[in-house]
Amino acid sequence: MAWISKNWAMTGIIKGFIVTLKHIFHIGNRPIVTVQYPYEKMKLAPRFRGRHSVDQDACIGCGICESNCPNGTIRIVKYNGRWFPEFNLGMCLFCGLCMDACPMNAIKMDGGYELADYSRESLVYGPDRILFKKEVNK
Amino acid sequence: METDELLINMGPVHPSTHGVLRFKLIMDGEIIRDCKVVMGYLHRGTEKLAEMKTYLQFIPYTDRLDYIAAMPNNYAYVRAVEELAGIEAPLRAEYIRVLTMELNRITNHLVFMGSLLLDLGASTPIMYGFREREKALQLYEMLCGARMTFSYMRVGGVREDLPEGFIPRLNEFIKDMEMRIVDYEQLINDNEIFLLRMKNIGVISAEEAINYGMTGPSLRGSGVNYDIRKLEPYSIYPDLDFKACVRKECDSYARYLVRIDEMKESLHILKQIADTIPAGEIITTQKYGIAPVTGAPTSVMPYFPRIFTPPEGEVYTRIEAPKGELGFYVVSDGTTKPYRVKIRSPSFCNLVAIPKMVVGLKIPDLIAAFGTIDVVLGDVDR
């Protein structure tokens, strides 16, 4: 109880009140920082590692990404007569080793982050969903 | 009157066990008579996984140990392998590594502060902490493309160079952070209720703390002037000006203050790095004689050998992670995969002291003491 006689004025709590009050009225660079997510999205950094996409002209189906993947996410499958990787994103660590290992720089990881789905099967992204064609500037 | 002891299973699903930890408490009313810690609910067999991955492939797994501060995990592992193979990273890479690690120390302590105060019932500080952490995470996203699980370090360097405009944004962050820390201190440090909850709670003396294997800020809160960055300097820490933050009170409040001080020290380090970071390579060329591929279509990807075999040997390296001493014992048998990786995780060893601290106290004190130990269950269970 000696404690209370020392701290009866509760100055610490009052200081705290002032801090929260400053936030309520946005005094001195204390603005609202959150965004209304589904309606308003934050800008991703250019290096952001999201869903994979594969340049269909560059990919040679060599399987180096498959052997480099730590988790067995990648499988090389046949698609339209050529070999392409297939990503099981349910297992993916998004570490970017496949992107780094690709000798043709065909794999990119810029495909966004809203990857929730209803079944495990739909998390397997086959070539039909990940291939893109690089636009050539003439 | 006859009374009975009550067994309470606190966890594995409980709001304040920071994950899936379980305390088996024998209670006498509100007082804890015995405390047993049950863990393993998040055990993923990381050490076994390491034996089946190549040295490079294991790096993403180290992210998942202490996912609040993943960069030091990356670094500790990479450094162990580098020592094993006798590789040295270029100076710029070391600067970038220390930069990211100190930034991670700040984010870790912000989460610590927030979750501790949330455990004590104040819900505002965690939002403030996450507000600033978000800015740091955006820096990480800018740097390596991920926000928490970076897998950024590589044996012999780092994965990507600093992007354009990184240092100015870092300076902005430092300036912002300095103002915010003042806010935290005003909001929390002198709060009488906070003091009531923290002072003389979870007391552990210096000798006991050492005996119980506590490390890091938790040990420095017990008055042991110990910081691996100072005692066994690694990377560029000898060139940097900083001090180990020590408090002598041995209680929860001291452990909290140490971390707030450390945030300031880390900011100080970041400032020095932002001013003095040298130009140069970001990944070593000494071992393999292969220059990074420059001018490749995506020039952010330095070349690294896919198959990497360090010589036979074993090594134990440790670094000062935000939570304490993080060590990797790596044994190589000369193949492409490590023979054995042992992870000495700070959370696991700091947790040993919890039963000692809390017996005789009450459940709210257990939560306060446990909060100041700063445990991440990914790190405890591995």
Place this chain on the structure above:
Amino acid sequence: MNAAEELKQAMPAAVVSTGMQLNKPLAIIQKEELLKVAEKVKEMGFDNLSVITGIDYRDRFEVIYNFFSYKKKENLVLKIILDHEAPAVDSLVSLWKVADWLERETYDLVGIKFTGHPNLTRILLPNGWNGHPLRKDYDMETEQFVTMGEDGEDIVSTDGSNLLRRK
């Protein structure tokens, strides 16, 4: 003179050989003498037991203790070689409390028995788990399932057919 050689001088019978593990002094010691050596090591000022590592080398087990001294700021590595059949070594719980969990972990994952440990039970894996995962001969094919029993204790079984699992 480094700490390992100092140790050898003090207890020549117990220390088999000394050397360096990169930059840390290393002493390989007799397993019977571990407790005495550890006491001596603690006397020498190595107050921090950093980590206990158990390694399965197929023909032998090695247990490695990493020590650090806060006063002298030195490292010391102790190594014990155990035979592969029934690996057992003295527990250090009486000297370092942290050894309690580190030894339990080593027991759990590598399967080395620490005699004299007050509560040598599994720590990361549930009680009743078959095998020690970090042994090289660990059977990784058999799936093991953990359920919670009536009294809250874990029950391990290899039969997962009655578990609620989405195929």
Place this chain on the structure above:
Amino acid sequence: MIANAYELIVNILTAIGIYEPVYGFFQSFGLEYLLRIIIVVVEIVVLLVFVLLSVMFLSWLERKMFGWVQSRYGPMVTGPHGLFQPIADGIKLVGKEDIIPASADRWIFTLAPFIIFVPALLVFVPLPFGDTLILSDLRMGLIYIIAISALSPVSILLAGWASNNKYSLMGAMRAVAQDISYTIPLALAAIAVVLYVGSLSTVDIVRAQEGTWFGIIPRWFIFMQPLAFILFLIASIAEMGRIPFDFQESEQELVAGFFTEYSGMKFAMYFLGEYAHLFAVSGVVVTIFLGGWTGPVLSPIPVQITSLVYFIIKTYAVILFAMWLRDTVPRVRIDQLLNLGWKIMIPLALLNLLVTSFLLTARVI
């Protein structure tokens, strides 16, 4: 002289000239009491709707306040600035499965949520919302309020016991310990005011606070009894069970305390009860210490409306303070709270009572 809302309604009906014919209509059947019942029921319904709307608004306000303090927006999506969020929550909670644990005492488990809601509503009976806007001006109104609000731990104890959960039981025990130790300083602080007024009636207490000193300072008891006000405020926050004194729930320690096992509509009842209690207790604080409905009279507007506005403004000021406090401070520990109650607040309240009665006897005030 109009004493309460019933007479007010009768007066209004008389003024617009429909009371007499309607009364005559009922009288022709010999059913005068039916009219009285109808009027009382209308009053109760108006009060209930008002309380429920306030509760909804309060739960919205609480989240908004949290948001503002924490650099967030708070609810924004449902309706303008998320104003309809409580309705969406209500629909969600009603739609949830109503789980009763297998080993729970089903009857008590179901009964407990209703028991907490009833006292929270009964407190409103002698609470003057404005000049004459009072259901019933009980002569022992203050004692009634304290007695009724002391009922809520009964419900909490029932809920905690019936849930058959250790956390619930501990929460319930804490709630009871807390309530016992805080009802005493609450009552003692209020008695200091009662001594001065000489009446337990809430209306008399408010009337005693009309007027000003020197034309500026209102004659509120907060200025005459500052110590009693602080004690009463702390004790009532403890009674409400809000941070820093929310031991009955103490989310981080006891998961959710006594309503750990509750879900769906029963959970919603606790939610409603909590906010109704918040509003009621804030109203009591305003009535006793902050002058109730008193304030400058603006002559063309009926005094009932201005007084209602004054009362609501003051009540929301107290509520906002409680929310602000909740946003700022952590929770104290249960034994520290009991220490504060028994060792500091009760002696201080007694001292305050002693000094007040001494001064009153000496006719200084």
